[in-house]
Amino acid sequence: MNDIKTEEEKEVKEKIKKKPKKPPKSMPWFMPFVCDGCGDCVKVCPQGGIELLGLDRKVPRAWLVAPEYCIGCAKCAEACQSSAVQMTAYVEQAITRYKTKKPFQ
Numbered sequence: 001m002n003d004i005k006t007e008e009e010k011e012v013k014e015k016i017k018k019k020p021k022k023p024p025k026s027m028p029w030f031m032p033f034v035c036d037g038c039g040d041c042v043k044v045c046p047q048g049g050i051e052l053l054g055l056d057r058k059v060p061r062a063w064l065v066a067p068e069y070c071i072g073c074a075k076c077a078e079a080c081q082s083s084a085v086q087m088t089a090y091v092e093q094a095i096t097r098y099k100t101k102k103p104f105q
């Protein structure tokens with residue numbers, strides 16, 4: 001029994017996202033007015049940093065709610081069929097934007 005619990009704990013630990021030591025060279029720039037709320041970017045982000053905001057609305061919008069966890073892998077931008085995400089080298093500006101603004105504000 002104890003062994004199984006330990007295995008489960010190990011698995012959970014492995015799934016916990018790790019903060020990169022330094023910011024990535026590029027970061028996604030989400031454009032809420034183009035987003036159709038499909039959620040594809042949320043599913044592919046290995047860091048679990050993207051969320052759909054405004055789920056009570058007709059069209060929710062994706063947002064990078066945990067920019068400090070982003071590793072710049074661009075999977076979100078590749079997954080977005082609506083071109084609502086583009087990678088940008090303006091990482092500091094992007095982080096500030098995600099921390100101070102949200103869709104529907």
Ligand code: SF4
Nearest residue numbers: 045070071073074076
């Ligand atoms: S670049 Fe990668 S880690 Fe960063 S938000 Fe997109 S999918 Fe997640």
Ligand code: SF4
Nearest residue numbers: 035036038039041080
């Ligand atoms: S994949 Fe694109 S359209 Fe779909 S939720 Fe993400 S940003 Fe919005």
